[in-house]
Amino acid sequence: MDTMQVRASERLDAVKLQAFLANHFPELPKGKLEITQFSAGHSNLTYCLKIADFEVVLRRPPLGPVAKKAHDMKREFTILSALHPFFKAVPQPYVYVEDSDIIGSDFFLMERKRGVVLDTHFPTGTVPSEELACQLSEMMVDSLVALHAIPYQDTSLKDMVKPDGFMERQVHGWIERYERAKTAEIAEVATLTEWLKKHVPNNKEATIIHYDYKLNNAMFSNDYAEMIGLFDWEMTTVGDPLADVGVAMSYWMQADDPKMLLHALGEPPVTIMPGFYTRQQFIERYAEKSGRDVSNIQYYCTFAYFKLAVICQQIYYRYVKGQTQDDRFAQMDKMVAALIQQASESI
Structure with a gap:
């Protein structure tokens, strides 16, 4: 990195x-x-x-x-x-x-870990292949399954979390965060948020969830044989594991996604390259490896796009208010609009 x-x-x-x-x-x-x-x-x-x-x-x-x-x-x-x-x-x-x-x-x-972090390009010296892309996709799925299999009751997290009512709190909480941080009216938001509130899943299972699980938060060994690092644990909690899958899919772009979504913040990630799993393939492997019913996964993906839009909106709000001078954030409103559009269409 x-x-x-x-x-x-x-x-x-x-x-x-x-x-x-x-x-x-x-x-x-x-x-x-x-x-x-x-x-x-x-x-x-x-x-x-x-x-x-x-x-x-x-x-x-x-x-x-x-x-x-x-x-x-x-x-x-x-x-x-x-x-x-x-x-x-x-x-x-x-x-x-x-x-x-x-x-x-x-x-x-x-600890400082050393390895390969992938985002929009492979490093110099790596020749990407469909086989390598498939291998990386499998590691991303399998590591998420492994994380969800950790018995959280055997860790100190059991004293920090309230798994009951997780999705209900998440949906209402992120809608409230959006209202506090909004800087412009986006037409689709009202319909989207009403739909999210009316269709909250009633999944009682709770596991450790990373909740910011994406390719550029992972680090691989130099030979790409294993994932040796996973970073940015600030969102981690105990809750519905399918919410974690939904968040992962909101970051996992594929080649046929809308151009506005792919390029809102610059170049798209390497996951659009041949051989990387589609979101459907990712979800299917997760279901196979975890044994979980993913029939309602579309709700979680829709919510995840909205949640990511809110995070981007909070960052853009801080930029507009002069609380940060980081020029990377000047175009973040475009990402917000793209994500709201993606969430609305995924309904």
């Missing part, structure tokens, strides 16, 4: 950080602290801290006001701590720091 120079508005205090690292890691090598930033992601900020051959990853909330209960660093750290023993793709968490005097907010440190 590549890093870049830290954006000017998102710099950290290197002196205070180096002093903290020296206190916390007794084997820290001598040398100057180098701080770079991971470019991916639109939510929490993620940095690489490096001194000689020592590397850790730092996660902190975004700058400016944030939505209530969002970007909870302590919660994400607790989730990583609970799941790392069960799921080796989870980065090992090291320490959560509540003291905001060091970088201006709380943060946590975790």
Whole structure:
């Protein structure tokens, strides 16, 4: 996963950080602290801290006001701590720091993993093939099935979650979030949200769900033989596993998707290339491997498109209000419109 120079508005205090690292890691090598930033992601900020051959990853909330209960660093750290023993793709968490005097907010440190993260291109040196695309698709499905098979009652998550009524709370909660963050009227929203409220599934099963499961949150070994990393656990909870499948499908684009959806934020992901599963193939393999009834999956996909639209709208709202100066967010309203359209058509 590549890093870049830290954006000017998102710099950290290197002196205070180096002093903290020296206190916390007794084997820290001598040398100057180098701080770079991971470019991916639109939510929490993620940095690489490096001194000689020592590397850790730092996660902190975004700058400016944030939505209530969002970007909870302590919660994400607790989730990583609970799941790392069960799921080796989870980065090992090291320490959560509540003291905001060091970088201006709380943060946590975790393991730095090295491998291949795929988004819009394969890395130089990899010749994509239909066989490789199929293999990656299978790994994405099978890892999701494995995550959903972890007994959450055997982890500390059991004390953090309320699985009963999960989808009901999700639907009403995300509709409320949209209303708080909207910056323009979109005609289809009223019909879409009424339909979502009227057709909430009554699935009682609850599992651990990542809830932000997508290809560029996964890391593969250099030979693509296994998934060695899975990142961005801030949305993770215990709830309806089919909601997780729906979210995964809202990110999983295929070649025949509308151009506005494919190109709203630039180039489309590699999943449009020959050999990658279609959404239907992904869902069918998930059903086969998990043994779950997916006959109502279209509801979950529709809701997931709406949920993703709300996340994009919240980001765009922060940009419009001047709470972030990240120019990547200037066109986010186009993605919102594309996702609302996709959700409306999927009904």
